[in-house]
Amino acid sequence: MKSHTRYLTMTIPERMDLLNITADVEAEVRASGVREGLCLVNAMHITASVFINDDEPGLHRDYKKWLEELAPFDPSPERYHHNRTGEDNADAHHKRQIMGREVVVAVTEGRLDFGPWERIFYGEFDGRRPKRILIKIIGE
Amino acid sequence: MKSHTRYLTMTIPERMDLLNITADVEAEVRASGVREGLCLVNAMHITASVFINDDEPGLHRDYKKWLEELAPFDPSPERYHHNRTGEDNADAHHKRQIMGREVVVAVTEGRLDFGPWERIFYGEFDGRRPKRILIKIIGE
Amino acid sequence: MKSHTRYLTMTIPERMDLLNITADVEAEVRASGVREGLCLVNAMHITASVFINDDEPGLHRDYKKWLEELAPFDPSPERYHHNRTGEDNADAHHKRQIMGREVVVAVTEGRLDFGPWERIFYGEFDGRRPKRILIKIIGE
Numbered sequence: 001m002k003s004h005t006r007y008l009t010m011t012i013p014e015r016m017d018l019l020n021i022t023a024d025v026e027a028e029v030r031a032s033g034v035r036e037g038l039c040l041v042n043a044m045h046i047t048a049s050v051f052i053n054d055d056e057p058g059l060h061r062d063y064k065k066w067l068e069e070l071a072p073f074d075p076s077p078e079r080y081h082h083n084r085t086g087e088d089n090a091d092a093h094h095k096r097q098i099m100g101r102e103v104v105v106a107v108t109e110g111r112l113d114f115g116p117w118e119r120i121f122y123g124e125f126d127g128r129r130p131k132r133i134l135i136k137i138i139g140e
Numbered sequence: 141m142k143s144h145t146r147y148l149t150m151t152i153p154e155r156m157d158l159l160n161i162t163a164d165v166e167a168e169v170r171a172s173g174v175r176e177g178l179c180l181v182n183a184m185h186i187t188a189s190v191f192i193n194d195d196e197p198g199l200h201r202d203y204k205k206w207l208e209e210l211a212p213f214d215p216s217p218e219r220y221h222h223n224r225t226g227e228d229n230a231d232a233h234h235k236r237q238i239m240g241r242e243v244v245v246a247v248t249e250g251r252l253d254f255g256p257w258e259r260i261f262y263g264e265f266d267g268r269r270p271k272r273i274l275i276k277i278i279g280e
Numbered sequence: 281m282k283s284h285t286r287y288l289t290m291t292i293p294e295r296m297d298l299l300n301i302t303a304d305v306e307a308e309v310r311a312s313g314v315r316e317g318l319c320l321v322n323a324m325h326i327t328a329s330v331f332i333n334d335d336e337p338g339l340h341r342d343y344k345k346w347l348e349e350l351a352p353f354d355p356s357p358e359r360y361h362h363n364r365t366g367e368d369n370a371d372a373h374h375k376r377q378i379m380g381r382e383v384v385v386a387v388t389e390g391r392l393d394f395g396p397w398e399r400i401f402y403g404e405f406d407g408r409r410p411k412r413i414l415i416k417i418i419g420e
Contacts, residue, residue: 001141001281001317001419001420003316003317003419003420005316005386005388005393036143036145036278037141037143037278038178038180038276038278038318040318040384040386042384042385042386043395044394044395044396044398045395045396045397045398046332046333046334046395046397046398051237051241052186052241053186053233053236053237054186054222054233056222056225057221058220058221058222058223058224058225058230059220059221059222059230059233061221062220062221062222062230062233062234063233063234063237066211066234070210070350071346080338080339080342081337081338081339081341081342082334082336082338082339082342083338084338085336085338090338090339090342093333093334093339093342093343094342094343094346096333097331097333097343097378097379097380098237098238098378099237100237100240100241100380101331101332101380101383102383102384103241103242104180104182104242104244104384105182106145106180106182106274106276108145108276113145113274113276114184115183115184115185115186115271115272115274116184116185117185117186118184118186131395132395134386134393134395136318136386136388136393138278138316138317138318138418138419139141139143139278140141140143141281176283176285176418177281177283177418178318178320178416178418191377191381192326192381193326193373193376193377194326194362194373196362196365197361198360198361198362198363198364198365198370199360199361199362199370199373201361202360202361202362202370202373202374203373203374203377206351206374210350238377238378239377240377240380240381243381243382244320244322244382244384245322246285246320246322246414246416248285248416253285253414253416254324255323255324255325255326255411255412255414256324256325257325257326258324258325258326278418279281279283279418280281280283
């Protein structure tokens with residue numbers, strides 16, 4: 001069994017943004033030499049997500065608005081107890097649960113085995129500082 | 141290490157519906173010959189989900205109502221920017237994020253290692269056309 | 281390829297609570313002897329979650345309040361059709377979908393390959409009875 005591990009570091013200038021990282025993951029699949037296996041991609045920080053959806057700017061705008069409705073940014077300690085610790089990012093911990101921590105993608109014949117529109121995104125909900133993503137590929 | 145890949149194609153007559161695919165996945169686990177490993181099952185389309193929950197029609201009715209409340213169908217371009225592209229399925233991209241893209245299930249002694257009520261479902265949120273599901277099993 | 285399977289049993293005295301199970305999972309990674317691979321941790325019951333986030337009591341209080349807003353406990357058969365079966369836990373099936381069923385964590389150099397604040401939690405939404413968690417580690 002082969003395994004391949006790589007860390008990406010992201011510094012997103014906005015508090016919330018969604019970034020297509022598919023090409024980075026594809027490069028690691030090629031580098032791994034794995035032909036048949038599984039590829040895990042996860043945020044290593046708990047106020048960020050890795051998810052698969054559509055690379056369409058209107059949809060990304062919709063997601064940001066929707067996440068803000070479901071878990072509004074509010075640095076005050078009234079809405080979120082977490083912000084009594086001195087943090088202001090409780091909303092980001094909630095947004096991340098909606099969008100998820102990780103994806104697991106099949107590797108088939110040496111490539112990410114994707115449907116027609118599947119792309120991998122990094123979802124940042126408390127940006128403006130460096131954060132890491134993990135890519136782990138196992139197989140043969 | 142063994143690996144086994146299979147694609148299912150679903151054409152759901154409704155816009156939104158939930159379908160039990162457990163028997164299909166079990167058949168592929170048997171066909172794989174894997175005794176100990178992992179089984180990935182994912183929607184290959186970004187307006188559909190694969191998830192694990194209860195095979196109870198009342199609960200499925202509840203899920204559909206709840207998802208409609210969290211992300212209502214609205215083909216107009218006012219609520220969802222995504223629908224300015226000519227699509228009408230922005231709501232489906234949101235519903236899929238709640239229900240998830242994929243499940244990873246342990247394979248133990250040649251079988252899906254399930255709790256008493258775990259069943260695998262395909263969740264369709266923009267149906268009436270053929271869509272694919274991927275099953276990938278790796279192990280020994 | 282090595283594989284290692286372990287079941288934990290939890291009896292949570294509250295209906296809803298979140299419990300840090302990181303040390304249990306770390307112990308199984310050590311016991312597995314796997315140096316490079318993947319570790320799956322999932323709830324085996326469909327009214328519970330396994331997820332990764334922060335071990336901060338204020339945040340856990342926030343999560344419980346938020347989940348209660350998104351899917352309120354209501355044993356009556358009016359809000360949830362599922363409760364017409366004699367169950368009173370339809371809300372728990374919804375809460376579990378927000379928080380997720382499972383996590384897949386990379387194992388690198390014999391350890392869970394975590395970011396600085398990542399911890400694994402069991403999320404119980406219909407407690408007061410024994411329920412199981414599955415840990416499956418594969419790799420070499």
